[in-house]
Amino acid sequence: MKKFFLKSFLFTAILATAVFYFSSKFERKYHKETDYLAAIIDKENRLNSIDSNRLILVGGSNLAFGLNCELIEQKLPVKVANLGLHAGLSLKFMINEVSSLIKSGDIVILNLEYPLYLDGFEPDIDLIQFTQEIYPKSKEYYQFNPLELFEARYEKFKKYFEEQDFKTDSVFNRKMFNKYGDNIGHLNKPSLQKLIDRQPIGLLETNNSFSILKDFYELCEAENVKVYITYPSYPSSEFVGKNKDRILQLNTKIKENLPQIKLLNSPDRYVFTDDNFYDTIYHLNAKGREKRTLLFIEDLKPVIAKKQLFF
Template sequence: MRKFIVKTVIFFVVFGLLFFVGIMLPATPASKNNMIAYKTEKDSLLMHVATPRIVFVGGSNLVFGLDSEKVKSELGLNPINAALAINFGLVYMMDDVIPRLKEGDIVVLAPEYQHYFGKQAYGGNDLLRLLMDVQPSGFSVLRKEHIPNLIKGIPIYFQSKFIYSQYFYEKEKDVYGRHIFNEYGDSNFHWNLETRGFPEVHPIRGQFNYELINEIKAFDKVIEALGGSLFVTYPGCDMHSLETIKAQVGQVKKELEASGLQILGDPDRYAMESDMMFDQIYHLSKKGVDRRTNLLIEDLNQNKIFSQ
């Protein structure tokens, strides 16, 4: 029995030391060059781009689904695509952007549908990776609701330090790299690439998060206090996948329309055909980017604030 206890203690001590070393190792080349690492440049855009501005906040549906240059040409506003990834969580993305907003900013919020359910609005693996490898100052923005999701991501983060491929980065093959962004914060790297196959979305798990609607309303009040306006819109999404999550999408639409927030479009309007998709249900090809951008411009132009 004593030998068993000693071996058990030794195992946990060795494992604990290995785990600590793994967590504390520097960011791998793959992590340093991941699109997440571009957040520092996006923060710089938010700090330095002149007014009048339109700021896009959300996940990769905006990264891979917007032509900001066309927005600038059509609306006469300086665009900033501040979006990064769904696993940052919508609450963090809203809280983090607030200190960098300027007076009179127009903000377009485009959450992925998963954000509205369960605890997905509080982030995941990508948020942990950002905080550990790119921007530790982001810990100051966290709320207690983020902690369980970040704890769940620790094993994956730990394992990444011991994966061979993480140390041999091939930029030219990486459509999720730091190099994919243009001067507005859009990804245009994939615009000339062929469409790739992808699985349709699984049904969204979890109950509708009514508290998230209150969080968006609070975000709206902050922007209003700055003399700006918030518009909430829907992601460009593969229409076949939309059928799979039709019930949840319908609930999102119902709650948003009852919220009193300014809403752009509806889910069906932003449903994209298969030839408009790139490699995920929210990632659009150039054809899809053009359509989604044109729809957004049309919807924004219907608001009197853009005719001034």
């Protein structure tokens, strides 16, 4: 038995050494000027360039592919910074990012894809790792635990032996973001016949996400920052059955467990027919984007009016 454990230990040690060695030698091919994830740099620069009346949008790609922030600025006395990029970065990453950027007088709108509320949601470790390569400052937003660190190294280890298929995408591209942080590369493109990323809403275990959001609210209170929650757009074909039940239950849980953070609307506010979506269940096409933006402007009006009373 001792020999078995010794051999197992030696094999694991050799494997771990190989993983860390080859992963450290791997250099990912990408063009910083066109890589989608590099848009995080421009989004933060946009926010940091605004002095006052800042409206900060936090969430995943439902924001990147779902709002016309230029129209919001035309209709409301705010300057918008759309930080939405990719849900796989995780709630922890997003909240740590915006926490490092907020200042007194800001309004923060949390517009999170439904899986981000669930403790069972697994961050995309390789995506986070890649983002940290592109933008080293983002290492402050997510620190890997030992298991995640090994997973990150293992993902790079596998790529070391693979031929990299590098290509520039015409939509998922840094250059396709406008100055507000909206991706506009898809607006003149046809929508997919079948939306992808269809998935059931998982079990409503939310302790971790609610803890993160409570801590963020307390930070915002201390910094004189107002924070609100709104819901993402969602196709009517998915807002049925168990998905609908769990989304409505999540709405109730948010009201009961995060009473400090005001909800701007209910989930069905942004449920649209499938012909309003571009490629995934969270990405709107041009028609859906305008529809959602107009509704969002109406939801924001009381928030902006309230702020003007006190500032």
